Amino acid sequence: MSKPPVFPMKAPARGAFITLEGGDGAGKTTLLAALAGRLRAAGLECVETREPGGGGALAQHLRTLLLDKVIAAGPVAQTLLHYAARADHLEQIIAPALAGGQWVLCDRYFDSSHAYQGAGLGVDSGLLDTLDGSIVGDMVPDRTLLLDIDPERARSRQAGRGRSPDRYEAQPDGFAERVRAGFLQRAAAEPDRFRVLDAGLGPDALIAAAWTAIADLLPPDGRDGA
Ligand code: TYD
Numbered sequence: 001m002s003k004p005p006v007f008p009m010k011a012p013a014r015g016a017f018i019t020l021e022g023g024d025g026a027g028k029t030t031l032l033a034a035l036a037g038r039l040r041a042a043g044l045e046c047v048e049t050r051e052p053g054g055g056g057a058l059a060q061h062l063r064t065l066l067l068d069k070v071i072a073a074g075p076v077a078q079t080l081l082h083y084a085a086r087a088d089h090l091e092q093i094i095a096p097a098l099a100g101g102q103w104v105l106c107d108r109y110f111d112s113s114h115a116y117q118g119a120g121l122g123v124d125s126g127l128l129d130t131l132d133g134s135i136v137g138d139m140v141p142d143r144t145l146l147l148d149i150d151p152e153r154a155r156s157r158q159a160g161r162g163r164s165p166d167r168y169e170a171q172p173d174g175f176a177e178r179v180r181a182g183f184l185q186r187a188a189a190e191p192d193r194f195r196v197l198d199a200g201l202g203p204d205a206l207i208a209a210a211w212t213a214i215a216d217l218l219p220p221d222g223r224d225g226a
Contacts, residue, residue: 015045015103016217017094017139021111022147023179024169025154026199027206031147032107034207035214039103042218047097050107052082055089062088067166075121082113083131090139098139110136111144111186116168119182120175143214146187147206149199151176 018035020028032048039046053063062085065071066078073081086109097104110132117123154176158169168175187194195213197206 015098015101016142016214017098017104017106018214018217019106019109019111019141019144020147021108021115021144021183022199023149023151023154023176023183025158026147026149027157027203028107028147030203031145031206031210032105034203035210036105038207038211039105044103044219045101046103046105047093048105048107049089049093051089051109051112052085054093054106055085056092059085059088059092067168069166069170075117075123076127078121079113079117079123079127079131082117083135086110086113087135090135094139106141109141109144111146111183114186115179115182119185120168120171120179141193142217144187144190144194145210145213146183146194146196147199148180148184148196151180153200 020032022028029050032050036046036048051059052066053060062081065073066081066085094104094106110128113131114125114128118125118128158165184196187196197209197213199206201209
């Protein structure tokens with residue numbers, strides 16, 4: 001009888017890739033920081049990043065262009081710029097971090113392109129799928145937390161922050177509603193990857209819900225959280 005194979009004592013820990021998505025004013029940024037703090041407290045190494053802008057100097061320059069209200073880029077041009085920034089981000093930050101066993105928490109990723117450029121601005125989903133095929137490839141998040149919020153409520157939150165709206169926040173009525181529907185449609189199509197969270201919850205309830213939503217990805221000794 002042949003001997004059983006010899007396995008290493010402990011398999012190397014693999015980080016998970018988690019993205020946060022939602023309309024403007026949903027509170028992703030605050031949740032991402034809280035979640036990262038909790039993962040670190042549970043002993044996990046974690047990289048916080050965002051789109052557009054995460055990556056090298058190229059992605060940062062592209063963010064400035066993409067959010068500028070004065071430079072009028074049409075929907076397809078915007079799409080290509082978002083994916084150029086994404087390619088840089090994957091190469092510079094996301095792929096190396098995951099390969100090194102770190103967790104990656106990313107504020108927006110390819111679902112935002114489908115919701116904003118696709119559902120919001122009418123870019124053909126075939127183009128988006130083709131770009132995903134060659135740029136995203138198998139770098140699909142392990143979990144995507146969609147912070148769902150009524151656009152009207154999000155607008156009043158945004159107004160309370162007192163900063164001037166960027167290109168997407170300044171879109172005419174109906175845009176935010178189409179973006180929200182686009183996100184919810186993606187979530188319904190991929191229930192294993194997505195968890196939809198009510199962004200109207202208070203900060204403590206929201207972090208608790210987010211923690212529950214990623215619990216199955218945590219190593220067994222990290223599940224109780226910090
Ligand atoms: P940002 O200031 O980062 O806003 P937020 O805090 O809401 O994430 O601006 C990012 C904007 O870019 C946001 O309005 C969504 C938009 N966006 C797209 O339209 N397509 C994309 O692929 C991505 C990643 C973002």
